[in-house]
Amino acid sequence: MAAAKRPALPVILLANDLLDGDVVFATGDAHGLCWSRDPGAALIGHDEATADRLDAFAAAELGGQRVVDAYLVDVAVEGGVPVPRHYRERMKTTGPSVRRDLGKQADLPLAEAFTRTAFARA
Amino acid sequence: MYRYDEFDERFVRERVAQFRDQVGRRLSGALTEDEFKPLRLKNGVYLQLHAYMLRIAVPYGTLSARQMRQLALIGERYDRGYGHFTTRTNLQFNWPKLRDIPDILDLLADVEMHAIQTSGNCIRNVTADHFAGVAPDEIEDPRPTAELIRQWSSLHPEFDYLPRKFKIAVTGAAHDRAVIKAHDIGLRILRHPDTNEIGYEVVVGGGLGRTPMIGKTVREFLPKADLLAYLEAIMRVYNLEGRRDNKYKARVKILVHEIGTAEFSRRVEEEFARLDGPSVNADPAEVARIAAYFAPPAYEALPATSGAFETAKAGNPDFARWVETNVTPHRQQGYAAATISLKPIGAPPGDASSAQMRLVADLAEAFSLSEIRVTHAQNLVLPHVKLSDLFALWQRLGEAGLATANAGLITDIIACPGLDYCALATARSIPIAQAVAKRFADPARQKEIGVLNVKISGCINACGHHHVGHIGILGLEKRGIESYQITLGGDATETAAIGEILGPGLAAEDVPDAIERIVSVYLAQRRAGESFIDNVRRIGLAPFKAAFQEASHAVA
The missing domain is CATH 3.90.480.20 (Sulfite Reductase Hemoprotein; domain 2)
Structure with missing residues (x-):
């Protein structure tokens, strides 16, 4: 993968599952990485070394035809949970804000947080 | 069909x-x-x-x-x-x-459907007036023309890798309900003023997106038989001279704009004269074969009015209001076309559940000779309903939440999927549509305001047609926040116009107030019977700008 400008730390790695299209998050520990559909489980890259590791995992997984559109996203850590700083990526993390009833994201705490902050006065 | x-x-x-x-x-x-x-x-x-x-x-x-x-x-x-x-x-x-x-x-x-050419740099799905074959103001049904173009353009080897996507729309009526002037090619079926022969006005170079343009007429009258050869000439000029170095300048509208309508037209006519028309134009037998599929269905001979229909209207104000907004006259006596609004107040515009789709299919079989239309305004139409069936239809629609009486009104909002779904979007569209619809939900107020098209896009690509909305709303990103730019005075019909920006972008939650201000100016300044868009044209943007700027809490 051509190295796009890396976002500011801390970061998480997200992608879409090749077969299902679902948004997935790189998770794991010192022993290895895998994908999770739970954004709360995303491994947070606080340092360059971890971000490098996530980048390398993205390249390997794209090459292995397991995911598409993998990239690093800068996050704020709120209560131990990574929340993307940009609203576009927050949307990707939570699912459509207008159909809270749908999808795997519907009952995750992050989705709730996003709903609260968006259109509060509308 | x-x-x-x-x-x-x-x-x-x-x-x-x-x-x-x-x-x-x-x-x-x-x-x-x-x-x-x-x-x-x-x-x-x-x-x-x-x-x-x-x-x-x-x-x-x-x-x-x-x-x-x-x-x-x-x-x-x-x-x-x-x-x-x-x-x-x-x-x-x-x-x-x-x-x-x-x-x-x-x-x-x-069921004879596919997803071919709904993306990519090819000729896309050909659209037409949703009241085709129905509208009293129609000269000829545009669908045989659209079907002919569909067949000609499907996998056409020469036009499979165009500089950019290419969209064609056809109308057969005087009043343009197909937004033909915002398409790469718009065709209007008309009669020659002298000979009465049926042909096409050919409009090229319309489009929305980051560089909105109203299409220009390149041929006032094209004989019907020459359609495919003429289209082929246009496509060749575009394919050869359209820009491939910059995707933002690659649509045919840019070519027409850069070389001018007269020069573009000259090059098309030159190509048209050069190519072997008879080998390109459709065989008249094939044209007739296609046209036969669109012959009027087997209508019953009915009286022009229905006693049961009139009684139902008189006895039920909600039904009468729905008829007023959502029922359109039909060329066949005793019939009408019914618009099924996919804009219930507070719902995502254009969404239909599987249960609703199934109900619409059932109702089409029961009441509309099994036919359904999809409109560019993201509604559905049952095109052939007997006047005497309208009340029963309305009741069945109502049970499924599909009888919202708002076709053409301020809550009949066009909105693209926006950032709730779309990877290209810069801001959300649907929540804005929901908030505006909720603000103007009162049916009496909607009726008082009358015809008003609000169109919302979640990015500059303008799938929500915001440029041609009477009120257009464009969602952008401004310093990490969703920001909404309001335009005024757009028009999607035969008097097509691009709206003008009213002022700085607004935060999402300020959009309904801004629309409210705009509408208040109209209500205060309109003459008797004057529509919103006519009012904007008469008094100009200044009063609206003043009201807008008073209200705006710019994100800036």
């Missing part, structure tokens, strides 16, 4: 088999994403924010009850129980899994 012949059937089935093989090779790793992407796009498969998206063509917005029922089934079996009708009269499913898409395409082929 058009029915596939053996060639159409084989073509679509072959394409499904090819795509099944391509998906198989993608999943096995034989194709990389870079190799696969153009192939999936040729079959309407996008990757959006949360999932893949499948865009299914509804040629010239015409669907049979059987087709609608199949879409309902696909939504239920392979998606999340709903679909989204778009401004190009297509249907999008938001959650299909790549592994299922070949099976979905097979189900579509079973």
Whole structure:
């Protein structure tokens, strides 16, 4: 993968599952990485070394035809949970804000947080 | 309705088999994403924010009850129980899994549908007036023309890799309901003023997006028989001279703008004279064969009025209001066309659940000779309803939440999927539509305001047609926040116009107030019977700007 400008730390790695299209998050520990559909489980890259590791995992997984559109996203850590700083990526993390009833994201705490902050006065 | 012949059937089935093989090779790793992407796009498969998206063509917005029922089934079996009708009269499913898409395409082929050329730099789904064959002001049904273009443009080898996507719309009526002037090519069927012969006015170079343009007439009158040769000449000039170095300058509108209408027209006429017209133009027998599919259905001979209908209206104000807004006169005596609003107050515009699709299919069979239309305004139409059936139809629609009486009113909002679904979006559209619709939900107030088109896009690409909305709303990003730019004075009809920006961008929650201000100026300044757009044209932007700026809490 051509190295796009890396976002500011801390970061998480997200992608879409090749077969299902679902948004997935790189998770794991010192022993290895895998994908999770739970954004709360995303491994947070606080340092360059971890971000490098996530980048390398993205390249390997794209090459292995397991995911598409993998990239690093800068996050704020709120209560131990990574929340993307940009609203576009927050949307990707939570699912459509207008159909809270749908999808795997519907009952995750992050989705709730996003709903609260968006259109509060509308 | 058009029915596939053996060639159409084989073509679509072959394409499904090819795509099944391509998906198989993608999943096995034989194709990389870079190799696969153009192939999936040729079959309407996008990757959006949360999932893949499948865009299914509804040629010239015409669907049979059987087709609608199949879409309902696909939504239920392979998606999340709903679909989204778009401004190009297509249907999008938001959650299909790549592994299922070949099976979905097979189900579509079973009902003579596909997703071919709903993406990519080719000639896209050809759209038409949703009241085709119905409208009293129609000169000729535009659908045989649209179907002819569909067949000509499907997999046309010369036009498979154009500089950019290419959209064609056709109207057969004096009043343009197909937004032809905002298409790459717009065709208007008309009669020659001297000979009375039927032909086309050919409009080229319209389009919205980041550089909105109103189409220019390049041929005042084109004889019907010359249609395909003339279109081929336009496509050749564009294919040869359209820019490929910059995708933002690659649409034909830029070419027309850069060299001028007269020069573009001259080059087209030159090419038209050079090419072998008879070998390109459709065989008259084939034209007649296609046209026969669109012959008027077997109407009953009915009186011009219905006592039962009049009684129901007199006794039920809600029904009377729905008739006033959502029922359109039909050229056949005793019939009407009924618009089914997919804009219930507070719901995402254009969304229909599988249950609703199935109900619409049932109602089309019961009341509309099995025919359904999709409109560019993201509503559905039952085109052939007996006046005496309208009350029963309205009751059945009401039970399913489909009897909202707002067609053409301020709450009949066009909105693209926006950032809730779309990978290209810069801001959300649907929540804005919901908030504005809720603000103006009161039916009496909507009626007082009258016809007012609000159109919302979640990015500069303008799928929500904001440039041609009487009030347009464009969602952008401004310093990490969603910001909404308001335009005024756009028009999607034969008097097409691009709206002008009123002032700085607004925060999402300030949009309903801004619309309120704009509407207040209109209500205070209108003359008796003057519509919103006529009022804007008469008094100009200044009073609206003043009111807008008073209210605006710019994000700036």
